[in-house]
């Protein structure tokens with residue numbers, strides 16, 4: 001039962017496809033969260049697109065396996081918790097991508113076919129795709145009243161106070177604007193401003209940003225608008241959301257020009273075109289001028305110019321049929337592979353990292369690149385001393401894409417990946433098996449908590465910001481305590497005995513050690529004390545179970561409510577209880593991969609001992625239970641077919657808010673199936689099983705929000 005990214009989708013069994021869909025969905029969700037909420041992208045645009053395209057292909061081949069919560073149906077990840085939320089009256093969608101000239105020709109062809117133009121020309125606009133973050137600014141009576149980030153497309157973060165500090169954004173528009181007008185566009189930072197900001201940060205020990213996009217995102221999403229005001233943000237207007245009255249300006253181009261007259265910055269490189277050839281000429285021109293524009297662009301956006309045609313073309317799932325983003329290829333440079341370091345992660349994974357002679361790629365100095373795993377080194381046949389081509393796409397870790405196979409290469413010896421762990425135990429490395437039973441590419445040390453690397457990484461994760469978040473106990477201190485003979489921290493429970501152990505040992509007091517004073521020790525102990533009470537979701541995340549990230553931990557916490565309920569379920573699953581397994585599988589966004597990881601974690605005696613010791617020191621708060629006093633509380637609901645009054649995401653959020661569980665497939669355990677137009681096999685199954693079937697209106701009446 002194996003499938004990998006290159007197995008053709010039409011040769012897969014439903015079981016294999018389902019496992020791969022679960023795996024891809026989880027990976028995309030995690031990448032979305034890192035990108036949208038943490039401004040810390042984990043994948044290159046190209047890798048991300050590859051995952052998405054594969055998922056789309058699988059879903060097209062196996063429509064019955066499409067989950068209502070599939071990442072192909074939403075844009076980005078939900079907004080972060082720091083800001084109030086604003087619901088977008090008109091959703092903020094994303095664009096489909098074109099990667100080749102052929103894709104652009106296809107796009108133009110699709111538009112013509114859809115509109116049945118029979119060769120009549122269609123006008124398009126072409127404009128730079130600004131590499132920043134999108135923003136929707138709302139004006140009422142010409143006055144700026146609010147501004148929101150895209151968030152998940154349906155709901156964004158309220159960043160009004162911050163946007164009021166951006167000089168490029170007018171606060172008052174002239175008299176003739178629609179009563180309600182939402183102007184949308186991109187917040188970005190110019191190259192010069194970015195360089196100056198980083199230079200200042202470096203001089204004063206502040207945060208240095210990896211690139212202008214991260215700097216813009218980090219600056220806009222500041223809780224203190226004074227900080228935003230001190231950052232040189234700019235804005236280009238290129239789209240709109242809600243508009244109150246009919247706006248007589250009937251083309252994309254003219255609307256954007258109107259924004260310009262009202263005081264917005266609009267991109268001077270926007271032009272009209274009437275064929276694929278003309279669009280491609282604009283693309284080539286912008287690609288050639290890219291480095292001199294003064295700000296980052298990552299492609300060219302083509303849009304159908306006439307608004308009435310845009311309306312006719314409409315949308316497919318998350319993006320408009322009338323527009324496409326033609327992406328530039330990733331930037332590349334040539335350098336020398338000086339060495340390969342192997343790093344050991346929290347789960348014992350051995351990951352090779354390439355050390356490079358520093359080289360500038362697309363304006364960023366690159367010294368390290370990821371090599372992914374041993375197979376990748378072998379595939380590239382990368383040898384130390386080789387000349388290599390590195391690629392940087394967007395704002396992620398650079399990659400080695402090619403090794404220059406010259407004579408010198410042949411004379412070098414191939415890289416020997418370690419066979420045993422770098423830890424003192426020298427445990428043999430194994431390739432782990434994936435959930436689908438295939439041999440994984442990652443080589444891991446099996447020493448688990450006996451392996452000092454894993455212990456240390458595990459501790460680092462445990463105290464990290466999104467886990468226990470203990471002030472004064474960061475990476476440096478973990479490293480110190482891990483090796484300290486007097487007051488060692490070798491596992492999480494040791495953290496909570498630290499103060500008591502310190503008190504017992506008057507001769508070797510922490511207060512007397514270098515780098516610690518009475519004040520800092522007192523602070524540390526009180527920070528630790530404060531964390532004896534912890535929310536269930538943080539606790540589950542902190543355990544460091546493989547594949548259980550923050551989002552998954554939250555889902556588990558909400559579903560089980562208490563540590564004992566979760567722990568019981570995990571124990572039952574370890575013991576092979578099929579019902580407990582099915583119950584976990586029914587939780588939103590949780591599938592086989594996660595369940596297998598949880599089972600593996602709690603099966604391991606070391607882990608069990610560590611968790612047991614730790615729990616004894618803590619008060620783990622119950623998670624907020626979903627509502628129990630509504631008509632649908634505790635029921636399992638399946639949505640199928642299309643909904644007309646709300647989006648799937650909305651429907652799902654509403655159901656969960658009211659205490660129901662939303663499932664992707666119909667089974668004997670389903671209580672209600674809400675079927676809209678186009679419902680197929682799920683509706684039939686519900687009828688066969690005698691499950692209650694409701695229309696969307698009946699459903700809304702039932703939940704009392706009709």
Ligand code: IVH
Nearest residue numbers: 093094095127128129130133134238239301
């Ligand atoms: S139009 C309905 N125009 O690209 C979609 N988007 O991948 C309206 N972007 O979320 C978007 N430059 O953040 C449009 N000239 C441009 C753009 C642009 C950058 C971003 C925007 C959007 C993303 C889509």
